[in-house]
Amino acid sequence: MTQMHTASLAELSAALNAKKFSAVELAQFYLSRTEKLDGDLNAFISTDMDKTLAMARAADERIARGEAGALTGIPVAYKDLFCVDGWRATCGSRMLENFVAPYDAHVVELLNAAGMVTLGKLNMDEFAMGSSNENSYFGAVKNPWDLSRVPGGSSGGTAAVVAARLAPVALGTDTGGSIRQPAAFCGLTGLKPTYGRVSRYGVVAYASSLDQASPMAKSAEDCALLLTAMTGFDARDSTSLQRAAEDFSASLNQPLKGLRIGLPREYFADGMDADVRLAIESALAELRALGATTVEVNLPNAALSLPAYYVIAPAEASSNLSRFDGVRYGYRAPEYKDLNDMYAKTRAQGFGEEVKRRILMGTYVLSHGYYDAFYLKAQKIRRLIANDFRAAFEHCDVIVSPTTPTVAFPLGDKTDDPVQMYLADIYTISSNLAGLPAMSIPCGLGQHNMPVGLQIIGPWFAESTMLNVAHQYQQTSDWHTRLPEMAR
Numbered sequence: 001m002t003q004m005h006t007a008s009l010a011e012l013s014a015a016l017n018a019k020k021f022s023a024v025e026l027a028q029f030y031l032s033r034t035e036k037l038d039g040d041l042n043a044f045i046s047t048d049m050d051k052t053l054a055m056a057r058a059a060d061e062r063i064a065r066g067e068a069g070a071l072t073g074i075p076v077a078y079k080d081l082f083c084v085d086g087w088r089a090t091c092g093s094r095m096l097e098n099f100v101a102p103y104d105a106h107v108v109e110l111l112n113a114a115g116m117v118t119l120g121k122l123n124m125d126e127f128a129m130g131s132s133n134e135n136s137y138f139g140a141v142k143n144p145w146d147l148s149r150v151p152g153g154s155s156g157g158t159a160a161v162v163a164a165r166l167a168p169v170a171l172g173t174d175t176g177g178s179i180r181q182p183a184a185f186c187g188l189t190g191l192k193p194t195y196g197r198v199s200r201y202g203v204v205a206y207a208s209s210l211d212q213a214s215p216m217a218k219s220a221e222d223c224a225l226l227l228t229a230m231t232g233f234d235a236r237d238s239t240s241l242q243r244a245a246e247d248f249s250a251s252l253n254q255p256l257k258g259l260r261i262g263l264p265r266e267y268f269a270d271g272m273d274a275d276v277r278l279a280i281e282s283a284l285a286e287l288r289a290l291g292a293t294t295v296e297v298n299l300p301n302a303a304l305s306l307p308a309y310y311v312i313a314p315a316e317a318s319s320n321l322s323r324f325d326g327v328r329y330g331y332r333a334p335e336y337k338d339l340n341d342m343y344a345k346t347r348a349q350g351f352g353e354e355v356k357r358r359i360l361m362g363t364y365v366l367s368h369g370y371y372d373a374f375y376l377k378a379q380k381i382r383r384l385i386a387n388d389f390r391a392a393f394e395h396c397d398v399i400v401s402p403t404t405p406t407v408a409f410p411l412g413d414k415t416d417d418p419v420q421m422y423l424a425d426i427y428t429i430s431s432n433l434a435g436l437p438a439m440s441i442p443c444g445l446g447q448h449n450m451p452v453g454l455q456i457i458g459p460w461f462a463e464s465t466m467l468n469v470a471h472q473y474q475q476t477s478d479w480h481t482r483l484p485e486m487a488r
């Protein structure tokens with residue numbers, strides 16, 4: 001009998017089609033696990049049993065008609081910034097606490113059409129700003145591996161539910177690392193696609209030139225299935241790319257012989273903890289044993305990625321978040337004198353500290369007199385960073401690095417020091433600035449028995465290559481099958 005919580009998506013699909021269990025039973029299984037375990041994790045913001053079971057029944061009917069696809073009847077959960085028709089989309093904010101989405105995001109349309117079953121909406125850092133999921137109006141999310149530690153952010157709920165096996169797969173977004181960093185902290189596989197691969201329509205914007213919806217799963221194989229279903233042109237997102245459909249599951253079995261792995265000198269210099277280094281070194285040895293070769297590459301502007309990001313992302317956020325004004329969406333202050341007072345009180349009460357900090361930074365760097373000195377300069381650096389990658393990829397097929405400099409840190413550890421918190425994304429941010437695809441896979445356990453993530457960055461549109469590298473590694477290692485105690 002297939003174990004529901006450890007089975008791959010392909011195994012779940014086979015079991016559904018063989019009628020070993022129904023989509024309704026599978027959904028009920030996950031809902032009851034959530035009932036039992038989410039009290040400790042705080043990963044879900046919304047669940048709705050009736051809606052979930054109705055979708056599961058529809059999936060069962062489709063299976064009975066013999067019209068099932070690879071994902072029909074498979075449960076999925078969404079970070080709470082995806083619009084799912086009829087469900088709240090809070091973005092982890094008081095501002096949108098009671099906002100119910102009136103339509104589906106493009107990715108949600110695609111996954112609904114594939115027959116996936118929505119389990120619920122997931123906790124996150126407010127408006128996706130954070131690296132620990134401690135910035136949520138709905139409270140911090142806990143790491144299933146150690147409830148005193150953070151799951152990473154901003155897709156912390158996404159990571160916690162997959163790690164605790166409260167969902168077989170879940171969606172998040174990655175603007176500066178928010179899929180890869182929580183995947184690393186929770187022992188999961190997460191992939192941020194090339195910018196423009198996945199439509200942003202219906203995904204509440206944080207920094208539009210960086211945001212990408214992304215799958216988080218137990219394995220590269222599962223990520224490939226999801227990504228295949230999520231990608232595609234959408235005219236409603238002006239940055240959506242027109243490309244031929246790709247089946248990311250089709251090329252997972254290529255031997256790694258001849259693969260050239262670039263190791264950025266700047267990333268391996270210093271700054272990463274010894275336990276992280278150890279795990280990365282042994283993963284590299286494994287990849288070499290599989291036939292890959294490694295070569296040192298340079299990313300000379302790597303040190304500028306964090307400052308450039310913390311100009312560009314807040315600038316875009318300050319503009320995107322101006323729509324939350326108490327008139328059109330969500331929260332409105334109950335008492336005010338006049339229109340200006342209503343705006344001020346609404347935004348003062350509706351947004352949390354970190355969101356306000358970003359809006360202030362963003363407004364500052366965009367204002368007359370500072371625009372050239374900060375925003376324009378950051379955009380130039382952004383181009384230099386992309387050029388560095390372009391040059392590096394002349395010498396290698398993929399770049400490998402740690403995903404994060406440390407394993408998951410204790411709750412409260414960095415909440416008083418935003419800059420320390422920003423450093424958690426030191427290795428992930430540059431691929432967003434360059435628009436590159438990048439993923440994290442588990443490659444060991446470090447201090448305190450916490451997972452370590454290996455980052456694989458590819459050239460634009462090289463998702464297939466990256467997924468193949470990850471899958472080959474996962475054929476000879478078992479880090480991705482390790483379960484936190486609470487999930488066994």
Ligand code: GLN
Nearest residue numbers: 128129130175176177178
């Ligand atoms: N931690 C980064 C930030 O706070 C990245 C967040 C993200 O990718 N959404 O902006």
